[in-house]
Amino acid sequence: MASSSSSVSLSSVIQYTLFAVVAYFLAGAPYLAPLLSVIGVDEASFSSSSLSASSSEDVNTSNQGHQYAHYGRQDAHTGAKRDNLWQPGEGLVCEGEHGHGYKTYVLRRDPLVVYVEGFLSEAEREALLALSAPNWAPSTIWTAQTEHLDPKIRNSLRAPLNLTQPPTTPFPPTNPLTPSLLLPCLSHRAHTFQGSPPPLSIEQPLWTQKYLAPSGHYTYHYDFSDPGYVRGTAGRQAPKIQGRKSTFMVYVSASEDLQGGGTNFPRLEKPVGEWWCRFVYCDGVGDGEEEVPRDKEGQKVEGITFRPIPGNAVFWENLREDGNAYYETWHAGLPVTRGEKVGLNVWSWWEG
Ligand SMILES: O=C(O)CCC(=O)C(=O)O
Ligand SMILES: [Fe+2]
Structure with missing residues (x-):
């Protein structure tokens, strides 16, 4: 018993x-x-197939001691550590001036293109310009894994916006923003816009780009990059496209006399209806002849061209859910033929 x-x-x-x-x-x-x-035991090596369980190094950059940034993600497929990807942490609170009041208009699906009105507040635009001012330097391009200058392809100045170092340049005295929250809250805004899954991270640093007359431009390109990468999502055919899942092209400023500088997608059909003419160029509607968007050879362009309206943004997806590319996203920053335009790039990656 x-x-x-x-x-x-x-x-x-x-x-x-x-x-x-x-x-x-x-x-x-x-x-x-x-x-x-x-x-x-390093958790990432223990669980390399899980994106959300990747190892992270917490970066605490807030004056209030919030722990809000997670860096140092491990690429779940190559195992390489990426130190330029960011996700919001729990402690980040973006309210008031650091919140947003944007409106969204879906221009098309597949590829998803969303027009975002008021992505940046006026105070944010002013702060971004103040932050960028001491750091403008010629923009580079990458070919065959080397970085170089080629103003025939990309003629602009750019400034890195370093999220981990609170701004040293003071904002104008009337600007109400909390400097240490500006970049985390912008990154957070771009992150929450996109939802999940799949887990995404925001590439850091964000960059502002300044295009000056007579020939500031960025010629036709994709924002995703080199073939050769395998995303390898379980149960799916591994695609071979690297990188930037989505793009926000944000217009930070445009001089009063700006001419040119629209963002052109020659492979996307114009949206139907005059309503869209407030945001995109529509031959003859709301434009003078000098406003007809042209490429650097002076030829009228095809497809959709977004007007560079300060504070607004165009969001689009570069990669499909299965990781293959949307080749329809071929685009250019058209030449600025008069005045000056400043844009902001916000790119998101698969890796989380
Ligand atoms: O400035 C623009 O309109 C487009 C810029 C762009 O495509 C980029 O920076 O990747
Ligand atoms: Fe681009």
């Missing part, structure tokens, strides 16, 4: 233990990371 009751209780103990282990993993394995780090 005594021996049978002790053997029953042993098997119960084993069963309960098994249930507990299964329940622990079903609950998302809380506290696994600190536990593993205590026993000296």
Whole structure:
């Protein structure tokens, strides 16, 4: 009797233990990371197939001690550590001036193109210009993994906006923004716009780009890059496109006398209806002849050209859910033939 009751209780103990282990993993394995780090195991190498469980280095840049940025994500497929990808952390609060009041208009799906009116507030535009002012330098391009200048392809100045270093350039005295929150809150805005899954990160630094007459421009290109990368989502054919899942092209400023500088997508059909003419050029509607968008050879362009309206943004997806590219997103920043335009690039990546 005594021996049978002790053997029953042993098997119960084993069963309960098994249930507990299964329940622990079903609950998302809380506290696994600190536990593993205590026993000296890197969680990312333990769980390299899980994007959300990748190792991260917390960066605390807020004056209030909020821990809001997660850097140092491990690429789940190549294992390489990327130190330029960012996701919002729990402590980040973006309200008031750091919130947003944007309106969205879906221009088309597949590829998804959304026009965002009021992505930036006026105070944010002013702050971005103040932050950029000391750092303008010629923009580079990458070919065959080397970075170089080629003003025939890209003729602009750019300034990096460093999220991990609170701004040293003071904002104008009347500007109400909290400097340390500007870039995290913009990145957060771009991140929450896109939802999940898949997990996304925002490329850092963000860059402002200044285009000056008579020939500031960025010739036709895609924002995704080199073939050769394998996303390799389980159960799907591995695609071979690297990089930037989506783009926000944000217009920060446009001089009063700006001519040119629209963002042209020659492979996208113009939206139907005059309503859109407030945001895109429509031959003859709301434009004078000198406003007809032209490429650097002076030829009228095809497709859709967005007007560079300060504060507004165009969002589009470069990559499909399966990781293959949308070749319809071929685009250019048309030449600025008079005045000056400043844009902001916000790119999102698959890796989370
Ligand atoms: O300035 C523009 O209108 C487009 C710029 C662009 O495509 C880029 O910076 O990747
Ligand atoms: Fe681009």
